Amino acid sequence: MSENGRMHRLYAAQLTKVTSAAGEVNLPDLAKVVSQSYEEADRDRTRTQRAMRLMAEEVEEANSKLRKTIAALQVQNDRFSAALDNMSLGIAMYDADERLVVANQRLCDVLCVPPGSLSVGMSYRDVVAVCTEAQHFGDALTKEIYDVRRRVFKTGSAYHFEEPRGNHIVAVTTRALNDGGCILTFEDMTERRKAEAQVEHMAQHDALTNLANRSRLRTRLEESFTRANRGESFAVLCLDLDRFKAVNDTLGHAVGDELLRAVTARICSCIRAIDTAARLGGDEFAIVQVGVEQPQEATALARRLIEEVSKAYEIQGHTVAVGVSIGIAIGVQDGALPETLLKNADLALYRAKAEGRGTWRFFETEMDARMQARRRLELDLRRALVEREFDLFYQPLVQIGTREITGFEALLRWRHPERGMVPPNEFIPLAEETGVIVPLGAWVIERACEEAAKWPEHISVAVNVSAVQFRTPGLVDVVTAALARWGLAGARLEIEITESIMLQDNVTTLGILRRLQRLGVRISMDDFGTGYSSLSYLRSFPFDKIKIDQSFIRDLTSQGGAQAIVSAISGLGRSLGMRTTAEGVETAEQLTQLRAEGCTEAQGYLFGRPMTGKEALELLSVQGPGPHSFACA
């Protein structure tokens, strides 16, 4: 046994198995048993090796997955870092222990601290210390930052504040996180706030002059009204430049703009910093003069403004001169609301302009009543056009030599339902101012052509055309259409213009006159001799006729220069090949003299007052198919 004891246990068991009771070992059996054991061991080893291989493969697969996950995480991480570092916001994330766990590169820029001075792992207190060192936080702000921290960390609330930091404005938003930490975002608001301030400024100021605009002026007026309750008086001055339009039209908009800026500088030099100057549009300005003794101070300011603004300007090589008219209203006596006060200052301005320009007027209560009457008349005019209350009367024009009727002048009348027949002088100026003259004048041309088409072929019709119609496009089209519609030869229409037409943009005016002449239409210069430069206009355009103003005819038989003037104009007409018509001929004596002076045509009560179309037609038919002559004189 002791020998068996040194034997391998398995081998001892195998020996025992093949040993007979007699103690004999059956060798073949032993060999068989041993062989079986070896085979068993071989199988175990093979199994173990396979198991190990499988395990190794699994480990490798797990490793590979891990590597892929790490790589993916790295990509993700890089992306997050790139995103964080490229954000316009600075971001700082703290954990529950108030340690910085995430910070992007922008953080240092926004906080205006040196790049790299803030890093993950720093405490909130360290971060604030870096900022304080960089001197971007004042004491008050440092305290606020600590307060914020306390509030956010302790209460989990969100907090937003904006702080000016040198020339910067930074918005700080703090939010608590679920894990007890918090995230702070810092946004540089400097540019945005600048842009907002710019927009705000633009909304309140005039772009060309940088003066206050109407909206800001209103705010200033409201403030002045509030102070007026405490006993401070103030004045509103409305300014309008005289002759600005002429400068703008002749020298161009660039010069016009520069002139407005130069005028602005002069206006600003006349007022104090507490006053407000505004541009209301075009060449209109307004000033709120505050806290002064009124009306003396407003008068002094108006005088100063007129003196300064009227001095000559040197602009782009041109010497330019404009004047200024001023209307003044005193708060609160002339209006209890900003709009009323402005409106009343405007009414006073209107009066200043009407009374010669280059001067100032204070608002007076009766101006308002007059303006309201004017406004009513304007509305009435527009209504009258729609209601067909206008009519044309016709006054004969007579050849002096033969006393034959050569044509009629169409004269506008307004059959007002309450006021009766309103003469043109009472409404044409307002129709011109308001633009009603444009449709009204077109109606006159149309109606005159319609009436003339009923007359014999040698009888023409003369129509007055206002300067405003010349300024508005479409006059030639209106004439062309009227002639075509009524089948009237162009030569039977005569257009009477006054000097005021020649005063406006000469190139355009002459162009329109030439186009009309090409249609065969004749052009006459009305009221000749009353203007300043009638003579010079005769040179610039080949008028067909000159109409001598009736003021000269009236004085013809009395002593004075009228006779010499009529004689000179008739002579001028003859030498220029233009007919001359004397207006307002009332007596046979006047006619005799006109004939002696060589005047070709006459018009006046002596031959007939303005009459209805029906009467004109009757006059022509009574006298037969023509020529139509008058037996007078």
Ligand SMILES: Nc1nc2c(ncn2[C@@H]2O[C@@H]3COP(=O)(O)O[C@H]4[C@@H](O)[C@H](n5cnc6c(=O)[nH]c(N)nc65)O[C@@H]4COP(=O)(O)O[C@H]3[C@H]2O)c(=O)[nH]1
């Ligand atoms: N004292 C006196 N007056 C005489 C005599 N003969 C004619 N008249 C008046 O003198 C004016 C002549 O017309 P005008 O100089 O073109 O002056 C016209 C013309 O400038 C303007 N007007 C008239 N109709 C129109 C029109 O359709 N369009 C435009 N734009 N203006 C018109 O109104 C002005 C006044 O027209 P009316 O009141 O019709 O006044 C007319 C006429 O009635 C006379 O012997 N003695």
